[in-house]
Amino acid sequence: IYDIYDDSSVGTVSYVPWLVGERGLESVPESWVRVPADGARRKGPVIDIEGSASAGGEIASVEVSTDNGVSWFVADGTSSWRYRWTAPGDGSYRLRSRVITEDGQLEVPSEGVVLVVDSGLPTTSGPLSGDETWRGTLSITGDVTVPPGVTLTIEAGARVEFRALNDDQGGGAESSRAELIVDGRLAAQGTASAPIVLTSQSANPSAGDWGGIWHRSGGDLMLQHSQIRYASQGLRYEGDGSGIAQVSVLDSELDHLSGAGIHIEASNGRVLNVELSRNQLDSIDGTGLFVGSRSDASVNATVSENQLASIGDNGIYLHSDGISSTRLDAQVTGNVIDGASGPSSDGIYLQSPTGATVIGNRVSTVSRHGIYLFQQSQPDAVTTRVDSNTVSTAGGDGVHLSWSSMTGELDIRGNRISSAQHHGLQLQTAFGELTQLTLSGNTVTGTQAGPGLHIQHSLGNQGVILIADNESQDNAQEGLRLRRFGGGAVSTVPQLRNNDLHNNGSAGVHSGLDIDWSGDSNRQPLALSLNRLDSNSGAGLNLKSAAGVDIVHNGVTNNGVDGAVVAAGGVARVHENNLTGNSGHALRNAGPEAVAADHNWWGSAVTAEMAGGNNPQDISAIYDIYDDSSVGTVSYVPW
Numbered sequence: 097i098y099d100i101y102d103d104s105s106v107g108t109v110s111y112v113p114w115l116v117g118e119r120g121l122e123s124v125p126e127s128w129v130r131v132p133a134d135g136a137r138r139k140g141p142v143i144d145i146e147g148s149a150s151a152g153g154e155i156a157s158v159e160v161s162t163d164n165g166v167s168w169f170v171a172d173g174t175s176s177w178r179y180r181w182t183a184p185g186d187g188s189y190r191l192r193s194r195v196i197t198e199d200g201q202l203e204v205p206s207e208g209v210v211l212v213v214d215s216g217l218p219t220t221s222g223p224l225s226g227d228e229t230w231r232g233t234l235s236i237t238g239d240v241t242v243p244p245g246v247t248l249t250i251e252a253g254a255r256v257e258f259r260a261l262n263d264d265q266g267g268g269a270e271s272s273r274a275e276l277i278v279d280g281r282l283a284a285q286g287t288a289s290a291p292i293v294l295t296s297q298s299a300n301p302s303a304g305d306w307g308g309i310w311h312r313s314g315g316d317l318m319l320q321h322s323q324i325r326y327a328s329q330g331l332r333y334e335g336d337g338s339g340i341a342q343v344s345v346l347d348s349e350l351d352h353l354s355g356a357g358i359h360i361e362a363s364n365g366r367v368l369n370v371e372l373s374r375n376q377l378d379s380i381d382g383t384g385l386f387v388g389s390r391s392d393a394s395v396n397a398t399v400s401e402n403q404l405a406s407i408g409d410n411g412i413y414l415h416s417d418g419i420s421s422t423r424l425d426a427q428v429t430g431n432v433i434d435g436a437s438g439p440s441s442d443g444i445y446l447q448s449p450t451g452a453t454v455i456g457n458r459v460s461t462v463s464r465h466g467i468y469l470f471q472q473s474q475p476d477a478v479t480t481r482v483d484s485n486t487v488s489t490a491g492g493d494g495v496h497l498s499w500s501s502m503t504g505e506l507d508i509r510g511n512r513i514s515s516a517q518h519h520g521l522q523l524q525t526a527f528g529e530l531t532q533l534t535l536s537g538n539t540v541t542g543t544q545a546g547p548g549l550h551i552q553h554s555l556g557n558q559g560v561i562l563i564a565d566n567e568s569q570d571n572a573q574e575g576l577r578l579r580r581f582g583g584g585a586v587s588t589v590p591q592l593r594n595n596d597l598h599n600n601g602s603a604g605v606h607s608g609l610d611i612d613w614s615g616d617s618n619r620q621p622l623a624l625s626l627n628r629l630d631s632n633s634g635a636g637l638n639l640k641s642a643a644g645v646d647i648v649h650n651g652v653t654n655n656g657v658d659g660a661v662v663a664a665g666g667v668a669r670v671h672e673n674n675l676t677g678n679s680g681h682a683l684r685n686a687g688p689e690a691v692a693a694d695h696n697w698w699g700s701a702v703t704a705e706m707a708g709g710n711n712p713q714d715i716s717a718i719y720d721i722y723d724d725s726s727v728g729t730v731s732y733v734p735w
Contacts, residue, residue, distance in 0.1 A: 100261050100272055104304070108261045108272035123152030125195035125203035127177075129160075131264065132191075134209035139217040140183040142225050147193050149175055154198040164190040165205060183213040221264050221274075230254050235297060236306075238264035239275050244313065246280040252321070253290035257297035258306030260326075268307060273328060275307030282311065286321035288347070296326035303381060304328040304354035314339060314366060320346045329355040329382070335366040335393075344371045349378075356382040356409075362393035370397040381408040384433070389424040390417040401430040409438045410445045411462070418448040420475045425451040436462040443467060443487070450474050455483045464492040466516070471499050477531075478504035486512045493519040494540065500526040500556070509536040513548075516540075520548040520571065526582075531559040540568045545603060547574040547610075554582035554615070561590035569596070572603035574610045575632065581615030594626040601633030605657060608632035611639045614665070619643035621666065630654050635661045636678065640686075644668055653677045658719070663687035671695045675717075683730060684719040690728040691720070698735060706735055
C-alpha cells in the first residue's frame with residue numbers, strides 16, 4: 097500500500113478489517129456490512145451503517161436489517177451504500193444487508209455483523225447524540241462532531257487519543273485524519289495538576305497524526321490547562337455572522353503540530369473578545385498564534401505571556417483586512433518568541449489593527465522582522481504603543497513600523513534591539529496626519545547591514561516629533577537616519593535631544609546622525625541638543641534642511657571624516673557644541689546660507705589658530721566660503 101505513510105501529500109488507505117482469504121468473483125448478488133465491524137460497540141443511538149454490494153447485473157437497491165432479518169429498509173447507494181439508523185435502546189443487534197437487482201433477483205443475506213449499543217460509552221466517531229462528558233482515556237477512530245445545541249465536556253485529567261492517520265468518517269477538513277469538530281459547545285478546563293491531553297495514539301507519534309480541534313459554531317470557548325500534541329493544527333476557531341462571543345485559551349500547551357498552533361478568525365459582523373494567555377507552543381510548523389478580523393467583524397485581542405519556540409511561520413500574527421468597518425484592537429504583551437524559521441517569518445506581525453499596544457515582549461532568532469506593525473487607512477484616530485520590547489538576531493529589521501493614511505499617535509520607547517540584519521528600528525510614515533511621534537529611550541546595537549534607527553516621513557503631515565534619549569552604536573551604517581520628503585508639512589519644531597550615537601559605520605563611511613529634512617514644505621527648523629555623536633566612521637552629523645536649524649549644546653567628537661556637515665535652506669545656528677578630534681573639518685558648511693557658529697569649543701589647536709588674530713579668516717578646521725565660493729560663510733567669533 098502506497099499512501100500517506102509514504103508521501104504526506106496523498107491520503108491514507110484504511111485497510112482494517114481485512115479478508116482472511118481470497119474472494120471468489122461470483123456474479124450472484126452479494127452485499128457486505130463494512131461499518132461497524134463485527135463485535136463493535138457504539139454509544140448510539142444514531143448509528144451509520146455502511147457497506148458494499150455487487151451483482152452480475154444492475155442493482156436496483158440495497159436493503160438493511162437491524163433486527164436479524166425481520167424488517168428491511170432501503171439504504172442510500174448501491175455498490176457503496178449507507179444507512180443511518182437510530183437504535184431503540186441499548187443491547188445487541190445483528191445487522192444484515194441484501195441486494196435486489198433490476199431483473200428481480202434477491203440476495204440470500206449473509207449472517208452480517210453483531211453490534212452492541214451501549215449509551216454509557218463515549219462517542220469515539222461520528223456525531224454526538226446529546227450532551228456528553230469525556231473522562232479517563234478515550235480512543236478516537238474518526239471525526240467526532242458536536243452538533244448545534246449539544247455540549248461536549250472534557251473533564252480535568254482526561255486523555256483523548258486519536259488513531260494516527262485514520263478517519264473512519266472520511267470527512268471534515270482532512271479525510272485522512274480524525275478531528276474534533278465543534279458546531280455546538282466545547283467545555284475543556286483542566287487543572288495544573290490534572291491537564292486535559294489530546295494527542296496521537298501512535299507509539300511513535302509525529303506532527304500531523306490527527307486533525308486537531310475545528311470549532312465552527314462561533315460560540316463561547318474556554319480551553320484551559322489543555323495539551324494538544326501531534327496534530328495538523330491545534331485549534332481552529334471560526335466565528336461568522338452576527339453575534340458576540342468570548343474565546344479564551346489559557347495555560348495550555350501545544351506542540352509538534354504540522355500546521356498552525358491556534359487560529360481564530362471572525363467575519364461578517366461577528367464580535368469576538370479573544371484572550372490567549374500563558375500558553376506554551378513548541379515545534380509548530382505553521383503560525384504559532386493567529387487572530388484575524390475581516391468583513392465588518394470586530395475583534396478585541398489580548399495575547400499575553402505566551403512562550404513560543406521553534407515556530408515555522410510567524411510567531412504571533414494578528415490580521416485585519418483593513419476595511420474601514422472592520423476592527424482589530426490588539427494588546428500583545430509579555431510574550432517570549434524564540435525561533436520563527438520560515439523564509440519570511442516575523443516574531444510578532446500586526447497587520448492593519450485599529451489600535452495596537454506591543455509591550456514587554458522578547459523576540460529572538462527570526463528570519464525576517466522581530467516586530468512588524470503595518471497600519472493604514474483607519475477611519476478613527478489611533479494610538480500605537482511599542483514599548484520595552486527586546487529583539488535580537490532578526491533576519492530583517494529588529495522592529496519595522498509602517499504607518500500611512502491615518503490620524504493618530506506613535507509612541508515608541510524603551511525597546512532594546514541587537515544584531516538585526518538590516519535596520520535595528522525602521523519607521524515609515526506616509527499620508528495622513530501623524531499628530532505626535534515619540535521615539536525615546538531605545539537602544540540599538542550591532543546591525544549587520546543597515547542603520548541602527550531609520551525614520552522616514554513622506555507626504556502627509558506631522559505634528560510633534562520628539563526623538564530623545566536613544567542609544568545607537570556599533571551598527572553597520574548610520575546610528576540614526578532621518579528623512580522627510582515628498583510634500584506635506586510639520587507643524588512644530590522637530591526635537592532631537594540627548595541621543596547617543598557612537599561607533600557606527602563599520603560597513604563603509606557612515607555618519608552618526610544623517611538627516612535629510614529638505615522635503616518639509618512648511619520649512620520647520622530642526623532643533624538638536626545634548627546629542628553625543630562620537631567615533632563614527634563618517635561625519636558625526638550630516639544634515640540637509642529646507643529651513644534653518646538649531647544645533648545647540650552637542651558633543652561631536654572623534655569622527656572619521658568631518659564633525660558636522662550642514663546644508664541649510666535658512667540660517668543654521670550652531671552654538672555651545674564640542675567640535676573636536678574629528679579627522680576632517682570640525683564644521684563643513686555645505687549650503688549657500690551662512691552658519692552662525694559662535695560659542696563652540698574647537699579644541700586647543702584650532703582655538704590657538706583663531707586667537708592668532710585677523711578674524712574672520714580661513715580657519716583650517718572650518719570649511720566655508722574661504723574654501724568654496726558657492727557655499728556660505730561660517731562665523732565663529734567668539735569661540
